[in-house]
Each structure stands twice: as structure tokens, then as C-alpha cells.
Amino acid sequence: MRFDIIGGGAIGLLYGGRLALAGYPVTIWTRTAEQAERLADDGIELVRQGVIRVADVDAFPLQECSRKLPQMDDSEQIILLAVKQTQLTAALLEQVGKLADPNALVIGLQNGIGHVEKLVQAVPHAYVLTGVTTEGALRHGPRTVEHTGEGMIAIGDAFNDLRQKSASDDGLNERMKQSEQEIRHKMLLNAFSLAGITSELSKEMNNRIFQKLLVNAVINPLTALFDVRNGELPQHPRRASLMRALYDETFHVLVAAGMTGDEDRWQQVLQVCERTSENVSSMLADVRAGRQTEIEWINGSVCRLAAQYGLEAPVNASVALLVNAMK
Numbered sequence: 001m002r003f004d005i006i007g008g009g010a011i012g013l014l015y016g017g018r019l020a021l022a023g024y025p026v027t028i029w030t031r032t033a034e035q036a037e038r039l040a041d042d043g044i045e046l047v048r049q050g051v052i053r054v055a056d057v058d059a060f061p062l063q064e065c066s067r068k069l070p071q072m073d074d075s076e077q078i079i080l081l082a083v084k085q086t087q088l089t090a091a092l093l094e095q096v097g098k099l100a101d102p103n104a105l106v107i108g109l110q111n112g113i114g115h116v117e118k119l120v121q122a123v124p125h126a127y128v129l130t131g132v133t134t135e136g137a138l139r140h141g142p143r144t145v146e147h148t149g150e151g152m153i154a155i156g157d158a159f160n161d162l163r164q165k166s167a168s169d170d171g172l173n174e175r176m177k178q179s180e181q182e183i184r185h186k187m188l189l190n191a192f193s194l195a196g197i198t199s200e201l202s203k204e205m206n207n208r209i210f211q212k213l214l215v216n217a218v219i220n221p222l223t224a225l226f227d228v229r230n231g232e233l234p235q236h237p238r239r240a241s242l243m244r245a246l247y248d249e250t251f252h253v254l255v256a257a258g259m260t261g262d263e264d265r266w267q268q269v270l271q272v273c274e275r276t277s278e279n280v281s282s283m284l285a286d287v288r289a290g291r292q293t294e295i296e297w298i299n300g301s302v303c304r305l306a307a308q309y310g311l312e313a314p315v316n317a318s319v320a321l322l323v324n325a326m327k
């Protein structure tokens with residue numbers, strides 16, 4: 001099993017570094033040639049509670065993916081797509097299509113909603129899964145990533161309905177035998193386990209995506225607006241009230257859209273703040289770096305779902321306007 005990781009950002013370096021330390025061949029596909037050179041020369045520097053480990057990886061700029069395919073062998077290719085929703089352009093998706101071997105497993109790790117449909121269209125020859133990760137990661141430089149919050153990854157197939165509707169689907173996903181898929185999934189979980197990454201297979205990925213969307217819809221815009229780390233957000237009483245208002249509205253919309261489960265989701269949002277207390281949320285990291293945020297795919301998606309189900313979402317609409325106005 002070998003891993004091609006697209007995007008040498010916080011999540012890409014975190015997973016790439018941990019898998020490489022476990023002995024798996026890892027290639028990081030970057031946006032810039034400079035970062036690829038740095039990673040290939042010096043490896044990924046993984047920081048966790050002050051302990052530094054260095055992982056050797058291959059690295060190339062993604063534009064060179066058709067020229068520099070890693071040597072073909074018969075090991076399973078796993079592609080982890082670790083770029084932001086904002087970076088999932090037609091050009092990038094075309095490169096993912098070129099990089100993917102027939103039958104590769106391609107896993108989208110994006111927060112929010114929107115990447116699923118694009119990936120299914122872009123790599124019809126591969127088998128697309130979705131991953132929902134609750135790890136906290138912060139990139140400090142071209143090769144350094146800090147693991148700021150222990151989490152897990154749920155992996156599964158969120159695309160059954162889409163694949164059935166997709167005219168371009170050549171039937172590969174349908175043809176793959178159930179048992180074949182199960183073996184590959186188990187191998188993948190085993191690789192994660194050897195790398196110390198907690199993972200599970202889920203048969204209800206749409207629900208997982210909604211549950212993660214709820215967490216991100218509350219934490220990401222408010223940490224970005226108030227410029228605070230995740231752990232600081234609920235400590236301020238008026239900001240905690242705002243969290244609750246955003247939570248209540250989002251919860252209502254997502255339940256209407258099909259989110260299920262009896263867990264106390266408000267407590268889960270608070271637990272994520274606590275568990276990733278030192279994390280700069282990915283949206284705050286974008287705002288600080290002057291980059292476009294994923295607000296349209298997070299709170300924007302909640303607004304679109306609300307409209308679809310005949311509901312109002314004024315709090316989501318307001319935070320989306322405010323975060324958009326920060327750039």
C-alpha cells in the first residue's frame with residue numbers, strides 16, 4: 001500500500017508524516033516546487049507536545065504528476081486529497097484524475113459540503129471514499145506540522161446515490177465485489193492503526209459529514225471572527241451564547257436535511273473545543289494568512305440546505321457575510 005497525498009498543508013503533512021513513520025511509501029504532491037524540494041530534502045517535521053519526529057517522504061509539485069508518476073508497482077494506491085474546498089478547481093481535479101491509477105482509492109478529507117460530487121465526476125476510474133477527520137493540525141512552515149488535537153478519521157462511501165445518478169460512471173464502483181472492497185478497507189484501517197491514527201469504517205458517511213458540518217459551522221466562523229483558538233471560544237460568556245445560537249439554528253437545519261443520532265451534539269461541540277483547545281481552526285488560519293476561507297462550503301451550505309427545506313438561517317447567513325467581509 002502506498003500513499004499519494006495531495007496538498008502539503010496541515011492535514012496532508014500530519015497524515016503523510018505519520019504514515020511515513022509507520023514505514024509506508026508516501027509522496028506529497030504540493031502546489032509549489034519550493035515546498036516539494038524542501039520536503040524531499042529534509043522530510044516532514046512532526047511536532048506533538050514538544051516531541052519532534054522527522055519522516056522521510058517523496059515530494060513533487062502536483063503539476064508534474066503526469067510526468068513524475070511514482071514507479072508503477074502492484075501495491076494499492078491510496079490518494080488522500082488534503083486541499084481546501086476553495087482549492088478544488090477544475091485544473092486540480094484533472095490532475096487528481098491523472099494521478100489516480102485505475103482502481104485507486106481516493107479519499108476526500110474536506111470539511112463542509114461540495115467536494116463529493118466533484119470527486120465522483122473527476123475520477124470515474126477510481127474508487128472514491130470520503131473521510132471525516134477530527135484531528136487538529138497546524139502547519140508552521142513548508143515542512144513542519146504540529147499535531148494540536150488528537151482525533152480520529154471515519155471513512156466510508158458517501159456516494160452511492162450519486163454514482164447511480166452519474167452518467168459518466170462506467171460501472172467500476174458497481175463492479176467491484178463487496179468482499180474486495182472490504183479487504184481494501186481493512187488494509188487501509190490497518191495502515192492507519194500502524195501509524196497510530198484512530199480510524200473507523202462508517203456506513204453512514206452522510207450523517208458523519210452533517211455531524212462534522214455542525215461542529216465546523218459553529219467553531220470555524222466564530223474563531224475566525226474573534227481571532228481566538230478553539231479552546232478560548234466557549235470561555236467568553238457572550239461568545240458562548242453566540243455559539244449556542246449558531247448551534248441551535250444549524251442543528252435544526254441539519255436534522256431537517258436528514259442528520260440523525262441521539263448524542264448530545266452541543267456537548268460534542270464543546271468537547272471539540274476542549275480537545276483541540278490549542279488549535280487555530282482552519283478558517284482562522286485562512287483569515288490570518290489572507291486566504292479565501294471555506295465559509296461558502298460550511299455556513300453557506302447550511303444556508304442553502306435551509307432554503308431547500310423551507311427554513312430560515314439568519315445566523316449562518318450573518319456569520320458568512322461577516323467572514324467574507326474579512327478578506
Ligand SMILES: NC(=O)C1=CN([C@@H]2O[C@H](COP(=O)(O)OP(=O)(O)OC[C@H]3O[C@@H](n4cnc5c(N)ncnc54)[C@H](OP(=O)(O)O)[C@@H]3O)[C@@H](O)[C@H]2O)C=CC1
Nearest residue numbers: 007008009010011030031062083084087110111136137282
Ligand atoms: N487543519 C485542521 O486542523 C483541519 C482541517 N480540516 C480540513 O482539511 C482540509 C485541508 O485543511 P488544512 O490542511 O488545514 O489546509 P491547509 O491550507 O493547511 O493545506 C492545504 C494545502 O493544499 C495545498 N494546495 C493548494 N492548491 C494546491 C494545488 N493546486 N496542488 C497541490 N497542493 C495544493 C496548499 O498549498 P500552499 O500552502 O502552497 O498554498 C496547502 O499546503 C480542509 O478542507 C479543512 O477544512 C479538517 C479537520 C481539521
Ligand SMILES: CC(C)(CO)C(=O)C(=O)O
Nearest residue numbers: 136219276279280281282
Ligand atoms: C475540528 C476543527 C474545528 C479543529 O480545529 C476543524 O475541523 C477545523 O479547524 O477545520
